[in-house]
Amino acid sequence: MELFKKIISVILGLIMLVALIYGVYWLGLELIELLAKLQNEVVAALIGAMATVFVGIAAVIISQKQSKQRDIDESHRPKKVEIYTKFLDAVSGLMAAQNENVSKKGMTDQELVNYLVEFKTELLLWGSPQVIKRQLEFEEVSRSNGNIFTAVNNLYKAIREDIGLSNKGLNSHELVKMYLSDPGELDEILASNKSMQPTAKASAD
DSSP, rough: OHHHHHHHHHHHHHHHHHHHHHHHHHHHHHHHHHHHSSSSHHHHHHHHHHHHHHHHHHHHHHHHHHHHHHHHHHHHHHHHHHHHOOOOOOOHHHHHTOOTTTOOOOOHHHHHHHHHHHHHHHHHHOOOHHHHHHHHHHHHHHHHOOHHHHHHHHHHHHHHHHTOOOOOTOOOSHHHTTTTTSSSHHHHHHHHOOGGGHHHHHHOO
């Protein structure tokens, strides 16, 4: 009895599906026949009106999607700022440790290793693709003794972009120079170190 009911349900479902397909097909034929009877001007006006409706609907959908994305980005921003602020504090602590005039204490080697592992985990969950790429680039440059200043500057730029800040006009390692007691010293280092020149030029391009 139960099997019989299932068979009947399947048959009824198939009948309804065939009826639906036929109904759509029939409506399509009727619409085509109706359009064929109308004058060209009327058809053009009808098509134009339909196009306007479709464009309007598409614009609304795109606008809603962009608005939703902005809301998501804004909700993530406080966490991103927290993560990046902690990272910059660690970096400034390392630089301060090299300056006898600054009393700020930097991390120990073990604390730094532990923090960098934590930072990478946070990047995996919260960082933008560009920040992750720049972080990997920084690590690669560090291992290959490349232009570390450009790599760090690029990482800083990616961080700023990720929290919605503009980098327009920042093209001469200004972000790295902010941590130096003599910003002009970096220009002298870059100019005197020929091995750094190709990397610096490629980044500027």
